[in-house]
Amino acid sequence: MRIQDYLKEHKLITDGAMGTYYAKLLNNETAVSEYANLTEPEVVIHIHKEYIKAGAELIRTNSFAANQQTLKVNKKEQKAIIQSAYKLAKQAVEESGKEVYIACDIGPIPENGDRAEEEIAAEYKLICDAFLQEKPDIFIFETFSDFFYLKNLIAYIKERAPEVFIITNFTLNKNGYTGKGISAKVLLETIADTEGIDAGGFNCGIGSGHMFHILKKLRFPDGKYIVSAPNAGYPEQFKNRMIFMDNEGYFEGNMQRIVDLGVDIIGGCCGTTPDYIKKIADNIDLKEEERGIRFRFLEDDTKELTYEKNDFYSLFTRNKKVVAVELDPPFDAKDDSIIACAHKLKASGAHIITMADSPMGRSRVDSILMSVKLMRETGISVMPHVCCRDKNMIAMRSGLLGAYINGVRNILVVTGDPIPSEQRQSTTGVFDYNSMQLMNYINEMNREHFLDDPIFFGGALNYGRGPVDKVIERMKKKIQAGAGYFMTQPIFADEDVDRIRYIKSKVNTKILCGIMPLVSYRNANFIKNEITGIHVPDWVVERYHPDMSKEEAERVAALIANEIIEKLSPFADGYYFMLPFNRVSLMDKIVIK
Known part of the structure; x- marks a missing residue:
């Protein structure tokens, strides 16, 4: 069943964090999971299968940071890492014997003064092309701070594969803004107005408690599925390592409240292990809520700015x-x-x-x-x-x-x-x-x-x-x-x-x-x-x-x-x-x- 059809009747649970869980298994905080697509494919498959066993109905390819600057690789090496990421996710699903969706995971390419915008845009297209050769059904753009590159990329993908389901997720701070100063409200409005985006929402940056408090103040747009994938919490430094506390019960409680707001797709980001996903799958009531909840207003946000007092x-x-x-x-x-x-x-x-x-x-x-x-x-x-x-x-x-x-x-x-x-x-x-x-x-x-x-x-x-x-x-x-x-x-x-x-x-x-x-x-x-x-x-x-x-x-x-x-x-x-x-x-x- 296509994810578009599944979401018409169900809510969906995704996996948790590949990167931080990989580092935890290796007991090495600086370990980069994307390299493992070529060097330790069995570890990547194992992690995917753990999330599937825990109850994930969608897994993301191990490719979030598969860009040339982060991995210090050339185009040929980059393409090999990306395509291996998709093949390993596909193998994990086949071996699990379950019907699980696979999303091609793309994170933001670092921006600095050494690279022109045109060069970065070209690399995004290269990443998309590498995935498109595998004929995927779903793309997920995660942890973005604005739409600067996304709108053109969405059109680029849809032109080549019109049936592909596209998810766009943005990272917020505790005040509900991205690093580029864009509010959660404006992001949802832009998601609603952007043709080609099928689902969108927020991942990373904040824990589940802050995620709930931000989401409860928002109006969810009709015609788009809403995503929420917060971090396990906020890490502490211990012996030069960043450690996330084990708080699966607290996380699950907040995710239930998030589901009750009308969110359609839930999962986890940094620090969320298979135990977090299992807690969600075993305990959260995922029954479909009335769509009318999407139109609630907590305050009048239509008033125009006026400066008569100035x-x-x-x-x-x-x-x-x-x-x-x-x-x-x-x-x-x-x-x-x-x-x-x-x-x-x-x-x-x-x-x-x-x-x-x-x-x-x-x-x-x-x-x-x-x-x-x-x-x-x-x-x-x-x-x-x-x-x-x-x-x-x-x-x-x-x-x-x-x-x-x-x-x-x-x-x-x-x-x-x-x-x-x-x-x-x-x-x-x-x-x-x-x-x-x-x-x-x-x-x-x-x-x-x-x-x-x-x-x-x-x-x-x-x-x-x-x-x-x-x-x-x-x-x-x-x-x-x-x-x-x-x-x-x-x-x-x-x-x-x-x-x-x-x-x-x-x-x-x-x-x-x-x-x-x-x-x-x-x-x-x-x-x-x-x-x-x-x-x-x-x-x-x-x-x-x-x-x-x-x-x-x-x-x-x-x-x-x-x-x-x-x-x-x-x-x-x-x-x-x-x-x-x-x-x-x-x-x-x-x-x-």
Whole structure:
């Protein structure tokens, strides 16, 4: 019977974790099970048969990590491992004498800066082709964090084998988000809207208790089968090994609650042995529940995000030229100077202070904490930059929640300047997100936690980075992720003014044009020659000379800024001032048009 037909009348139990169980049998946590397809096939068959004997009605091929980067193999070796994985699973089923489904298991290929997206996509297709030669009935994509490669792969498989049943599973953290910042809710919505996906849900990442609490808040889509395969729990380190506790009874109890929510396919991931699957098979009531349970709502999730309470947002709605001024937080604990700067900026008519997040990759006071203090001391609106460079997923969420409860409602999302080369041996960038992924994450937090007064966030516009149409394409993706405005790099040259004008004509968004008044001959030369992404024409540098006084240089800086503002005024929604060395006295000399 095809799995499609079986699931119309039954729920289904899968196997548990091949990788961690293999390592447990060998008493070697670092053992990689996929190699065993060629070196120890009898062990792989034995594990499959143990899961089948325990009650698994679907087993996954031993191929989750069968990619070239993880296994350090070439294409020929990779294909041999993959096809052996399918043959061994098939042999195990035949020897068991039971009717058991086999799913071709594909995990995510590691992404890093050394491999282009096209290269990774090609390898996924190579893996699919290797399996398709075996004429399988089921593919399962597991532990993914987004749909970036999946949608094309699903179409690719269905074009070659239309009857293949495709399962897509994603890994969540305890808060219900993937590592790319996508919520469980959005994942299920995308599964529902993606033609070719027959079943989908969540595996790995979390234990059964957290899995239940996440699933019970979700609406399950009609027309798709829902999958749940949590970890046994959370491992502990013992003698340099990661050990999962034996908690089959607790796991089984939570899986019963998960089944009662209307989940169709259940199983286990890391740490779940045949004993876990047997406990499920022997004790869980798998009778079919009413499909109507899929339409329950615990809360209204259809409400649109609105920003009426946000003063910064209201400036855009009144078509007022917005003035944002960037300040750099101090390197040390002395904040008197920056607080004095903030008072002066408020008096000069600035609408909002943006607080850089350790620019140039050098540690400064935290942008959110400094912003909160400025807001409390001066009453001016603040917009901390939040960059992806320094904080992992946990710290990012904590920081955003902390910013919110302290009254921060505006954020600039940036990827972050790279770490200086001399520090790279001792300091590493985190980059759990890029700026677009972080935007998606904040957008989901807005809907989940901040719906009544959401965070209004924008992004950086590196207008000179590549062909203008690519720049526009990236902007539109950020807008889809929730970005409400963009702030550009400093603008000096006429051709850059024209480029921004063209971008503005093609993208319906608010743009704050970057203005950087250069405060000395040395400052102008430094920005021109050492800062990537900022185009300073020769004529700008020639307006300065080495012997200028501070006052003379500031007058020239203000004159140039006013000239650029004049050119930008017809289409700019406002201005984003970056003042070298927090030289706020310049704002008294600049005319906003």
